[in-house]
Amino acid sequence: xxxxxxxxxxxxxxxxxxxxxxxxxxxxxxxxxxxxxxxxxxxxxxxxxxxxxxxxxxxxxxxxxxxxxxxxxxxxxxxxxxxxxxxxxxxxxxxxxxxxxxxxxxxxxxxxxxxxxxxxxxxxxxxxxxxxxxxxxxxxxxxxxxxxxxxxxxxxxxxxxxxxxxxxxxxxxxxxxxxxxxxxxxxxxxxxxxxxxxxxxxxxxxxxxxxxxxxxxxxxxxxxxxxxxxxxxxxxxxxxxxxxxxxxxxxxxxxxxxxxxxxxxxxxxxxxxxxxxxxxxxxxxxxxxxxxxxxxxxxxxxxxxxxxxxxxxxxxxxxxxxx
Numbered sequence: 001x002x003x004x005x006x007x008x009x010x011x012x013x014x015x016x017x018x019x020x021x022x023x024x025x026x027x028x029x030x031x032x033x034x035x036x037x038x039x040x041x042x043x044x045x046x047x048x049x050x051x052x053x054x055x056x057x058x059x060x061x062x063x064x065x066x067x068x069x070x071x072x073x074x075x076x077x078x079x080x081x082x083x084x085x086x087x088x089x090x091x092x093x094x095x096x097x098x099x100x101x102x103x104x105x106x107x108x109x110x111x112x113x114x115x116x117x118x119x120x121x122x123x124x125x126x127x128x129x130x131x132x133x134x135x136x137x138x139x140x141x142x143x144x145x146x147x148x149x150x151x152x153x154x155x156x157x158x159x160x161x162x163x164x165x166x167x168x169x170x171x172x173x174x175x176x177x178x179x180x181x182x183x184x185x186x187x188x189x190x191x192x193x194x195x196x197x198x199x200x201x202x203x204x205x206x207x208x209x210x211x212x213x214x215x216x217x218x219x220x221x222x223x224x225x226x227x228x229x230x231x232x233x234x235x236x237x238x239x240x241x242x243x244x245x246x247x248x249x250x251x252x253x254x255x256x257x258x259x260x261x262x263x264x265x266x267x268x269x270x271x272x273x274x275x276x277x278x279x280x281x282x283x284x285x286x287x288x289x290x291x292x293x294x295x296x297x298x299x300x301x302x303x304x305x306x307x308x309x310x311x312x313x314x315x316x317x318x319x320x321x322x323x
Contacts, residue, residue: 033072036095037065043093045112045137045165048105050087054078057085057105067098082106089165114161119175121157121279122208124241125149128171128277136166144168153201153274154179182280186287193287204282205274209237215297215305216282220289222297222307229295233264241275298322 046064048057054077058070067073076098077083086108093111096104103109115135119128125148129141147168148155155172156179162171183190183197190197203223211219226233242262258266262275278286294307296314300321308314 030072033069034098035068036097037068039065040095041065041092042095043091046090046092048085048087048090052085052087054085061101061105066092066096067101069098073098073102076102077106080106089163091164113164115164115166116159116161118159119155119157119277121282122205122276123157124276125152125155128155132162132171136162136164136171138165138167139171140168144171148172151176153205153277155277156182157277157279182283186280186284189284189287195287199270200283200286201278202270202274204278204286205276206233206235206237206271207285208276208278208282209240210235210299211282211285212305213281216285217290218292218294218307219297219305220282220285221292222294224289225292225295227269230268231295232266232268233270235264238262238264238271238275241271 041064044064046060046066048060052060054074055070058067058073058077061067061073062070077085080102085105088108088110089112090104090109091111091113104111117132117135119131123131125145128148129144132139132144133141151172155175158175158178160171160174160178162174166174190200193200203220206223207216207220210223223233223235239262242260261267262271264271292307293309296308296311296317297305298314298317298321299305300317302321304321306317306321308317
């Protein structure tokens with residue numbers, strides 16, 4: 001009988017230790033589940049779509065290696081004060097334990113930074129793609145150029161605060177909305193000018209490339225005077241846009257190429273599309289230019305602009321400042 005009691009005592013002791021070990025094992029496992037998984041995706045943006053349930057969100061976070069256990073995440077959310085999650089794009093810029101993840105998702109602490117980017121007047125769609133390339137994580141420059149080419153001239157140059165994960169669609173939307181708002185402000189001036197918006201923007205896009213800040217009114221007036229007189233515009237900026245050559249590199253043969261619709265030496269009128277995205281100053285100059293008698297202008301090799309009212313005077317300017 002004594003031996004039996006002795007054995008029973010040993011078993012009770014073992015049972016106690018087993019319970020302690022079990023508790024420690026469970027506690028250790030639960031603690032393990034709170035820690036960041038191996039391969040935690042630092043600087044990854046995770047999107048939780050509108051309408052996602054707590055369960056589906058937990059599965060997304062587990063698949064993305066943000067948490068170790070989807071069930072543990074669900075329990076923590078259910079027993080939290082908020083008992084809900086917020087949809088949105090979340091940036092995980094450092095490793096987080098599951099409690100920190102729950103708090104982040106419940107409170108909508110997105111941490112996705114805005115990127116300040118300036119698009120300057122006269123930039124083309126290609127220029128904009130180059131400027132944004134590498135600055136926005138989801139921006140595809142090739143896709144942007146394919147989508148935005150039809151909006152050349154109508155993407156308003158400005159300083160933008162783009163979300164870090166903005167894609168080419170968001171960029172185009174922001175720039176188009178800005179353009180439309182700016183045109184709404186000056187709609188009366190556009191209507192009173194007697195010109196349609198497309199012609200105004202196309203002219204402004206040329207002026208943006210051809211004129212300086214000090215000569216914007218004179219250049220605009222010269223170009224409209226040439227349009228009204230049915231004279232070719234004879235500007236070199238359209239060659240830069242269409243064939244990528246600068247003024248001094250354009251050959252006589254290229255100036256005679258009637259197959260190039262942007263050849264303003266061979267064709268009268270405006271080119272088929274804008275050649276850049278003009279700012280408000282060039283647009284306003286295109287609407288309300290200051291009248292002059294000038295019909296010719298050129299940019300000399302010294303960088304200065306020279307205007308003329310007659311062809312003879314223009315030839316003299318060419319001799320003095322170009323030849």
